Amino acid sequence: MHISDGVLPTAVTIAAYAVSFCGAAWSLRQVENKDLPKIAVVTSAFFVASLIHLPFGPTSVHLLLPGIVGALLGPVAFLSIFLGLFLQSILFQFGGLTALGANGVMMGMPALLCGLLFHLIRGKTALSHTIAGGICGGLGTLLAATLLAGLLATAGEDFAGVAKIALAAHIPVFIVEAGVSAFAVSFLFKVKPELLDTSRLRK
Amino acid sequence: MRHRNLFQIITLSSLIFLGGFCLPPAVFAVEEHPSAAGRTTASAQVQESACQEIITLLQEQDKKTQRELGRIKREIALLNQQLDKPGISEMLGGIGYIFGLFGLAAYVASRKKKDRGEH
Numbered sequence: 001m002h003i004s005d006g007v008l009p010t011a012v013t014i015a016a017y018a019v020s021f022c023g024a025a026w027s028l029r030q031v032e033n034k035d036l037p038k039i040a041v042v043t044s045a046f047f048v049a050s051l052i053h054l055p056f057g058p059t060s061v062h063l064l065l066p067g068i069v070g071a072l073l074g075p076v077a078f079l080s081i082f083l084g085l086f087l088q089s090i091l092f093q094f095g096g097l098t099a100l101g102a103n104g105v106m107m108g109m110p111a112l113l114c115g116l117l118f119h120l121i122r123g124k125t126a127l128s129h130t131i132a133g134g135i136c137g138g139l140g141t142l143l144a145a146t147l148l149a150g151l152l153a154t155a156g157e158d159f160a161g162v163a164k165i166a167l168a169a170h171i172p173v174f175i176v177e178a179g180v181s182a183f184a185v186s187f188l189f190k191v192k193p194e195l196l197d198t199s200r201l202r203k
Numbered sequence: 204m205r206h207r208n209l210f211q212i213i214t215l216s217s218l219i220f221l222g223g224f225c226l227p228p229a230v231f232a233v234e235e236h237p238s239a240a241g242r243t244t245a246s247a248q249v250q251e252s253a254c255q256e257i258i259t260l261l262q263e264q265d266k267k268t269q270r271e272l273g274r275i276k277r278e279i280a281l282l283n284q285q286l287d288k289p290g291i292s293e294m295l296g297g298i299g300y301i302f303g304l305f306g307l308a309a310y311v312a313s314r315k316k317k318d319r320g321e322h
Contacts, residue, residue: 033312040305044298051294083304087297092289 002088002103003151005096012154017101020082023108027079035073038195039080042072047084050094054176064173066107067140068181070115071122071133072188074198077111078104102151110143115198122196129196130186137181138174145170 008016031039049063070077082104088094095103114136122132149163188195 031308033309033316036305036309036312040302043305044301047297047301048294051289083301087300091293091297091300093287 002095003099003106003148005098008099008102008151008155012151013098013101015101016105016151020101020104020108023078023104023112024082027076027082030075031079035076039073039076042069043080043084045069046081047087050088051092062173063177063180064107064141064144065137065177065181066111066144067114067137067177068133068184070111070113070140071118071136071181071185072195072198073111074115074119075112076198077115078108081108081111106147106151107144109147110140113143114140119198126186126189129189130182133185134178134182138178140181141170141174141177142167 046065046069049065051062053062066077066081069080073080082100085095085100085103085107089097089100089103117139118132118136121135122129145166146163149159149166152162152166153159185196
């Protein structure tokens with residue numbers, strides 16, 4: 001799920017770049033030194049995840065992971081996703097550089113929201129963590145697909161039609177994503193719960 | 204009676220003799236016309252059938268090349284698709300970039316900390 005070069009109108013591209021840069025800069029300020037290795041690993045996972053294609057019917061789907069990135073990194077998620085998308089666009093030709101801002105908004109915003117939501121609903125037990133992880137995983141992809149449709153709507157596409165297609169095409173992704181996120185969070189809760197403590201918001 | 208017989212024999216033989224002279228050209232003349240016409244129609248038919256054969260051969264060949272071309276086009280499309288797909292080196296390179304960048308950040312952070320500690 002990447003927006004390609006030249007799809008969006010110039011004004012939207014520039015606005016999305018502005019939002020993305022603000023988000024990344026704000027995110028960068030939230031980085032704590034002790035979190036650097038964790039951020040690096042999660043960023044790498046996000047970077048590689050979109051290459052693992054699972055065949056599904058006539059098409060194939062791949063993981064997007066905004067939900068779990070948000071859950072693991074909290075406010076730093078935006079920076080992580082922006083960096084991952086940047087490297088994807090220059091190394092894999094996913095999306096393209098001019099659409100990077102829009103892609104950053106599309107994936108970064110759901111990640112931030114999911115991070116916040118995970119922080120609010122994760123509770124204390126393993127079960128609540130697992131459920132929260134699953135919800136965040138599914139919701140991240142859902143929000144990303146909705147944002148994709150919204151951004152494409154600015155390019156003159158019929159919003160409802162695109163939204164329906166994007167949501168329908170990503171139904172398997174929601175499910176897989178929710179499962180993967182729930183599993184990852186429950187596993188981390190068991191073996192290294194401190195990884196789930198995201199860095200606190202700094203002004 | 205005998206004379207008559209003789210006369211008959213002579214006339215018959217002369218007729219035959221004359222016939223020998225006259226008939227063959229006549230027969231040829233009779234035969235030549237239809238044979239010439241037959242030959243031209245036959246050769247035209249031969250030519251036509253040869254043309255048909257060549258046309259069918261060409262058509263078959265055309266079909267074959269079309270099929271081959273289609274196959275090659277599909278292969279090229281497939282190859283293009285595979286070329287678009289990032290390979291393992293790009294994946295590892297990207298991961299390397301990420302770790303490198305964060306390593307650099309960690310290094311800078313540790314330097315800052317050290318500087319702050321010393322001052």
